[in-house]
Amino acid sequence: MLAKRCNKLRERIVERIFSVSGAITTIAIVLIVVFLFREGFGLFGSSTIENGYSLFVNAKNDISSLSPTDTKRIFDGEITDWRDVGGKAGEIKVFRFDEIFNLYSEDAFGDNYALLPDKLAEVIDNNPTIIAFLPDKYAPKPSSVVKRLTDRRITAADFVLGTQWLPTATPSPLYGMLPLILGTLLVSLFAVILALPLGLGVAVYLSELSDNRIRRIMKPAVELLAGIPSVVYGFFGLAVLVPLVQRTFALPVGETAFSAGIVLAIMALPTIISVAEDALRSISPAMREASLALGATKWQTIYRVVIPCAKSGLLAAIVLGIGRAVGETMAVLMVSGNAAVMPHSLFESVRTIPATIAAELGEAPSDGTHYQALFMLGCILFIFTSIVSIAAEIITKKHHTSKEL
Amino acid sequence: MKSTNNKIISAKHINFFYKEFHALKDINLEISSQSVTAFIGPSGCGKSTFLRLFNRMNDLIHGTRIEGLCLVEGENIYAKGVDTDRLRKKVGMVFQKPNPFPKTIFENVAYGLRVNGMGDKQFISQRVETSLRSAALWEEVKDKLHKSAYALSGGQQQRLCIARALAVEPSILLMDEPASALDPISTARIEELIVRLKQNYTILIVTHNMQQASRISDQTGFFMMGELVEFGSTKQIFTAPEREQTYNYISGHFG
Numbered sequence: 001m002l003a004k005r006c007n008k009l010r011e012r013i014v015e016r017i018f019s020v021s022g023a024i025t026t027i028a029i030v031l032i033v034v035f036l037f038r039e040g041f042g043l044f045g046s047s048t049i050e051n052g053y054s055l056f057v058n059a060k061n062d063i064s065s066l067s068p069t070d071t072k073r074i075f076d077g078e079i080t081d082w083r084d085v086g087g088k089a090g091e092i093k094v095f096r097f098d099e100i101f102n103l104y105s106e107d108a109f110g111d112n113y114a115l116l117p118d119k120l121a122e123v124i125d126n127n128p129t130i131i132a133f134l135p136d137k138y139a140p141k142p143s144s145v146v147k148r149l150t151d152r153r154i155t156a157a158d159f160v161l162g163t164q165w166l167p168t169a170t171p172s173p174l175y176g177m178l179p180l181i182l183g184t185l186l187v188s189l190f191a192v193i194l195a196l197p198l199g200l201g202v203a204v205y206l207s208e209l210s211d212n213r214i215r216r217i218m219k220p221a222v223e224l225l226a227g228i229p230s231v232v233y234g235f236f237g238l239a240v241l242v243p244l245v246q247r248t249f250a251l252p253v254g255e256t257a258f259s260a261g262i263v264l265a266i267m268a269l270p271t272i273i274s275v276a277e278d279a280l281r282s283i284s285p286a287m288r289e290a291s292l293a294l295g296a297t298k299w300q301t302i303y304r305v306v307i308p309c310a311k312s313g314l315l316a317a318i319v320l321g322i323g324r325a326v327g328e329t330m331a332v333l334m335v336s337g338n339a340a341v342m343p344h345s346l347f348e349s350v351r352t353i354p355a356t357i358a359a360e361l362g363e364a365p366s367d368g369t370h371y372q373a374l375f376m377l378g379c380i381l382f383i384f385t386s387i388v389s390i391a392a393e394i395i396t397k398k399h400h401t402s403k404e405l
Numbered sequence: 406m407k408s409t410n411n412k413i414i415s416a417k418h419i420n421f422f423y424k425e426f427h428a429l430k431d432i433n434l435e436i437s438s439q440s441v442t443a444f445i446g447p448s449g450c451g452k453s454t455f456l457r458l459f460n461r462m463n464d465l466i467h468g469t470r471i472e473g474l475c476l477v478e479g480e481n482i483y484a485k486g487v488d489t490d491r492l493r494k495k496v497g498m499v500f501q502k503p504n505p506f507p508k509t510i511f512e513n514v515a516y517g518l519r520v521n522g523m524g525d526k527q528f529i530s531q532r533v534e535t536s537l538r539s540a541a542l543w544e545e546v547k548d549k550l551h552k553s554a555y556a557l558s559g560g561q562q563q564r565l566c567i568a569r570a571l572a573v574e575p576s577i578l579l580m581d582e583p584a585s586a587l588d589p590i591s592t593a594r595i596e597e598l599i600v601r602l603k604q605n606y607t608i609l610i611v612t613h614n615m616q617q618a619s620r621i622s623d624q625t626g627f628f629m630m631g632e633l634v635e636f637g638s639t640k641q642i643f644t645a646p647e648r649e650q651t652y653n654y655i656s657g658h659f660g
Binding site: 211212284285286287288289290291292293294295296297300304305308309 | 460462465467497498500502504505507508516517519520521566570
């Protein structure tokens with residue numbers, strides 16, 4: 001009686017432990033996603049000008065605000081006339097805060113730099129075509145002579161459609177993720193195009209055509225490859241593939257989307273092969289026998305019966321392969337060249353989203369827009385992979401329902 | 406080299422090995438066309454192996470070997486250069502468990518025609534209908550030809566598999582315990598079907614059910630431990646077996 005009671009109690013405790021651990025895991029995952037998006041979305045609505053700084057112009061200037069790209073080009077000296085940004089003609093005079101110390105001696109600023117704002121105002125007043133990049137702390141009050149340019153906010157369009165990723169540019173960092181997302185797409189697409197036919201082909205070979213002995217050696221070998229750390233693949237890519245690509249195609253640098261795609265394809269192969277082979281082998285021999293007994297050839301049996309039967313498993317293999325290609329960081333960081341510019345061909349350096357996050361997060365101050373932009377990139381990546389797996393889910397479901405109709 | 410008599414199948418001194426295991430020992434028999442032949446015997450006696458010789462299904466198993474002469478319509482089917490795909494079109498097979506493809510009912514029946522590159526659309530749909538009629542399934546499925554075969558009951562699925570085999574118009578039909586996974590009503594329908602199909606096909610059936618063998622077959626072979634102990638007309642085997650082992654088996658003393 002007592003023993004039975006003890007047993008029941010134990011069962012209930014075990015049950016509790018399982019449900020609690022399930023709940024904790026789910027909550028943790030949800031919280032991570034919420035955190036990711038909360039940090040990421042902080043980017044939108046932040047000022048396009050570096051935190052704690054503002055831009056000032058002479059009050060007579062009709063410009064009242066500048067886009068981040070124009071700001072950047074003005075400070076880079078690419079735009080030199082106000083006409084080009086919609087103002088009255090006049091050569092732009094760029095003024096950075098530090099320059100005030102060349103114009104006045106220390107004494108002129110008074111105690112604790114109390115007079116500094118007045119001096120800055122004086123400078124702005126004297127130069128009608130000036131644009132001054134000043135810290136808010138010493139900024140002159142807007143007045144009849146000084147005009148503070150209205151802040152622009154970073155918009156989703158700036159982020160999604162921007163073609164320049166210059167997170168450390170001053171005064172106006174640019175967070176255009178288009179080069180990164182195109183880099184990611186280019187590299188992953190190339191990798192997937194390489195890896196899918198190869199991987200599925202090897203899976204069909206292993207499960208349908210090879211004899212037992214070969215499979216017994218090859219299957220574990222392939223699975224072993226899946227366990228090699230990505231940095232090792234990256235190292236291999238850097239040491240072998242990059243020089244090879246550089247020489248073969250006579251390129252200035254071998255670190256290109258092409259090399260990265262090949263390394264990624266090699267990395268995705270073991271996953272694709274292993275999952276796809278399992279899917280094919282799980283098809284009952286009765287299906288193959290039924291087909292062969294009707295006079296179908298081996299090949300007809302494979303592509304008319306075995307592959308359609310294993311469709312959902314094969315799809316899983318494809319999705320896992322794509323997931324690996326899209327999310328892979330280290331190896332790509334090592335062989336892609338990391339140039340955050342709009343890619344035009346496979347034989348250029350590119351930068352992917354994960355590589356960007358890995359390379360830059362350490363240098364981004366945790367309250368700044370750069371940090372938030374990196375989180376936003378993380379969100380994009382997350383959305384990206386979710387779309388892939390949801391699409392796969394829908395396709396599999398469609399397949400299943402048509403089976404049950 | 407057509408045989409002069411109407412023996413559609415003949416086996417001469419067949420020995421069969423799974424690696425070292427001697428599965429069939431010196432089997433000799435002849436079967437005339439348009440008859441039903443039942444093979445009975447305890448599990449593992451080799452009757453299924455024997456059946457699968459005639460469409461070379463045993464080839465799929467690694468490490469098997471055959472000795473002796475196996476003639477189908479006078480042709481040595483184990484001769485060099487025999488096209489197994491062509492042979493299997495001539496010798497259809499129905500398996501123990503219904504194994505329809507995960508396709509529609511129509512596509513299941515049409516499969517054999519499609520893989521053999523037979524006919525246009527109209528021919529195929531005509532043949533699908535006649536095959537389903539022959540398998541006594543047409544009335545039940547004619548309104549849902551384009552639904553999944555998995556929506557059918559087990560008995561219907563097995564009749565679908567028979568229709569699928571009939572669609573390529575084999576002359577011989579091998580049936581490996583075709584009713585063992587079915588309920589009694591479905592079994593009865595399959596038996597009726599077999600008797601009816603006899604008019605056009607030569608049927609070889611393996612069964613564990615001795616009443617079934619006695620009900621539907623013209624001749625019966627009793628296998629034990631890889632040997633064909635006795636082969637003769639069903640009536641004689643079940644009423645006056647010559648060998649004691651046969652008598653013991655059919656009277657339920659063992660097995």
